[in-house]
Amino acid sequence: xxxxxxxxxxxxxxxxxxxxxxxxxxxxxxxxxxxxxxxxxxxxxxxxxxxxxxxxxxxxxxxxxxxxxxxxxxxxxxxxxxxxxxxxxxxxxxxxxxxxxxxxxxxxxxxxxxxxxxxxxxxxxxxxxxxxxxxxxxxxxxxxxxxxxxxxxxxxxxxxxxxxxxxxxxxxxxxxxxxxxxxxxxxxxxxxxxxxxxxxxxxxxxxxxxxxxxxxxxxxxxxxxxxxxxxxxxxxxxxxxxxxx
Ligand code: BTN
Numbered sequence: 743x744x745x746x747x748x749x750x751x752x753x754x755x756x757x758x759x760x761x762x763x764x765x766x767x768x769x770x771x772x773x774x775x776x777x778x779x780x781x782x783x784x785x786x787x788x789x790x791x792x793x794x795x796x797x798x799x800x801x802x803x804x805x806x807x808x809x810x811x812x813x814x815x816x817x818x819x820x821x822x823x824x825x826x827x828x829x830x831x832x833x834x835x836x837x838x839x840x841x842x843x844x845x846x847x848x849x850x851x852x853x854x855x856x857x858x859x860x861x862x863x864x865x866x867x868x869x870x871x872x873x874x875x876x877x878x879x880x881x882x883x884x885x886x887x888x889x890x891x892x893x894x895x896x897x898x899x900x901x902x903x904x905x906x907x908x909x910x911x912x913x914x915x916x917x918x919x920x921x922x923x924x925x926x927x928x929x930x931x932x933x934x935x936x937x938x939x940x941x942x943x944x945x946x947x948x949x950x951x952x953x954x955x956x957x958x959x960x961x962x963x964x965x966x967x968x969x970x971x972x973x974x975x976x977x978x979x980x981x982x983x984x985x986x987x
Pocket of ligand 1: 853
C-alpha cells in the first residue's frame, strides 16, 4: 500500500479522484491525498469538513479478492489500523463507534467512507476514504460540529506530524489487510471489539426506515452489528447512524 501516491494541493474529493483512477486501472494500494478538499463527503450524503493543511484527507484503492458482501469488513479493518496508527504516533487511545467513527470520548476525530466498484465478476475496487482531524483548533471547526468534533492536536495538546501519521496508517493498513487475507476476519474482529466504544452499550440505531433501541451485543463475522431490543429479539444492523445512550 502506498507504492503509488497521488498527492494534490486541492481537489473536490479524494474519493472522486480515486474512483476515476481505479476505473483507469490504478493498481491495488494506490493512495490519493489532498491538502484541501472543496467537496469532501461523508457517509449518508453528508458533507465532510476538510480544511486546508489541518487534516489527513486520503483515499486508498484496494483490489481484494473477496465477494461484495465482505466489503464492509474493510471499514472495520481500516478503523483498527487507524486506531493503532494514532496510538503509535501520539500515544492516545481512541475508540471505535460502529461502523466507522473514531472517537475520543463522544467526539469524533476520524471518519471512514468505504465505497465499492463492482460488476458481475465481483469487486473491482474498494475505495477507502479516510478523514483524520489532525491539527485543528476548536474554532477551526464549523460551529455546527464544534461540540461533536475533535482533533488529535486538541486531544494531545500538541501539533502532530501528518506525514508520520499517514505513514503509520498505511503501514498498519497493510499489516491488517494481509492478516485479513491470510486468516480471515476472525482475528480482526477480536482487535476491533477490543477498541470498540459500541459493544455492550445501550444504543439507538437510526436507519432509513426505522429506529431501534437496545444493547449492541457484538458484530458478526461479516461485520454486521447485532442489536438486542427490549423484546429480546436480535437484529442485524447493516447500515445506520448510531447514538450511544
Ligand atoms: C464519515 O464519517 O461520514 C466519513 C468521512 C470520510 C471523509 C474522507 S476525507 C477523504 C475522503 N474523501 C472524501 O470526500 N471523504 C473521505
